[in-house]
Amino acid sequence: MDNNLTHPPLQVYLHYFNYRWRRRGQQKFDLHDLLDEAADYGFSGLNLSIKNLPHLFLENDDPTYLAEIRTHLHERNLGLDTETSGTNPEALQRELKVSYQLGAEHLRTYTLPCTDGRDRIDAAIEGLSAMAPLAEEMGITLLLENHEDLTATQVAGILERVDHPYVQALFDYGNSAIFMEEPEESVRVLGKYSRTAHLKDHVTIPADEINFPEARWLGVPLGEGHLPIIETTHALQRAGMSRVCFENCWAYDTTFRDRRGNGKLGRGIYRFREPPYDPRICLPGTHNPENIAKIDMPKMEELVMQDSVRWLERAFRETKIILERPLRVP
Numbered sequence: 001m002d003n004n005l006t007h008p009p010l011q012v013y014l015h016y017f018n019y020r021w022r023r024r025g026q027q028k029f030d031l032h033d034l035l036d037e038a039a040d041y042g043f044s045g046l047n048l049s050i051k052n053l054p055h056l057f058l059e060n061d062d063p064t065y066l067a068e069i070r071t072h073l074h075e076r077n078l079g080l081d082t083e084t085s086g087t088n089p090e091a092l093q094r095e096l097k098v099s100y101q102l103g104a105e106h107l108r109t110y111t112l113p114c115t116d117g118r119d120r121i122d123a124a125i126e127g128l129s130a131m132a133p134l135a136e137e138m139g140i141t142l143l144l145e146n147h148e149d150l151t152a153t154q155v156a157g158i159l160e161r162v163d164h165p166y167v168q169a170l171f172d173y174g175n176s177a178i179f180m181e182e183p184e185e186s187v188r189v190l191g192k193y194s195r196t197a198h199l200k201d202h203v204t205i206p207a208d209e210i211n212f213p214e215a216r217w218l219g220v221p222l223g224e225g226h227l228p229i230i231e232t233t234h235a236l237q238r239a240g241m242s243r244v245c246f247e248n249c250w251a252y253d254t255t256f257r258d259r260r261g262n263g264k265l266g267r268g269i270y271r272f273r274e275p276p277y278d279p280r281i282c283l284p285g286t287h288n289p290e291n292i293a294k295i296d297m298p299k300m301e302e303l304v305m306q307d308s309v310r311w312l313e314r315a316f317r318e319t320k321i322i323l324e325r326p327l328r329v330p
């Protein structure tokens with residue numbers, strides 16, 4: 001049994017992606033609403049995207065506007081981590097500046113294909129190495145995520161070569177699974193670099209002849225999937241991490257990539273979730289308007305988040321994972 005009394009209380013942040021449908025809904029829900037709701041739920045902070053502004057919640061990079069958001073964060077006693085994509089030095093320099101003005105502690109990114117034909121791993125090493133001194137000067141740690149581009153093993157290899165204290169990792173509980181890399185292996189190689197994590201849950205949807213010609217990796221409410229959430233959290237805590245970010249990816253699905261790991265479709269965390277599907281749990285194919293035409297997506301998203309927060313609060317309490325602040329559904 002993991003002795004959580006030896007670990008600092010776990011901070012739980014809220015990810016902006018939890019509100020992607022409500023933000024686009026007919027009712028007003030802006031960044032100020034998001035900050036208030038994060039605090040009302042008991043989260044310690046927020047993960048916010050700052051790429052390609054305006055981006056869903058953050059409207060622009062005007063210093064007056066950013067100062068307004070920073071003040072609201074302070075008033076609600078919320079921390080902030082920012083998120084972007086790519087390792088281009090010029091872009092990261094701009095995003096570090098925005099992160100600094102917002103008072104962020106971390107800036108997460110991940111690799112993108114290179115338009116000049118370079119290998120993305122080589123480009124990431126070059127770009128992150130170039131920006132590490134500026135990140136250190138600003139007091140912001142750059143975090144490279146095991147996104148849907150690289151396995152955790154590959155991310156760890158990049159960080160080993162960059163070898164800078166202000167370039168570390170964001171661990172995603174489910175992303176490396178699309179390469180058949182098992183969660184325990186992902187934690188083993190990336191845990192020591194991880195400063196925070198995207199906590200989520202997934203199931204595997206089997207292929208069929210009509211809708212899905214190949215198996216899909218589908219986001220579901222916490223506790224409804226097959227990822228070892230508690231075991232992974234314990235392992236990350238043992239590795240020294242004291243923060244996770246709840247990223248509700250309900251109704252998000254993607255394909256499996258090349259088989260770089262040892263996992264097997266249909267077994268373990270990759271065992272199939274068979275139809276029929278309750279849309280409050282499994283809702284694949286949201287890219288097809290016909291699949292969601294009769295569903296109030298903003299309302300369903302809200303219910304799913306409430307279900308997930310209730311599960312997370314109970315699961316952490318029962319397994320003696322001590323939180324910095326108590327979670328609750330307002």
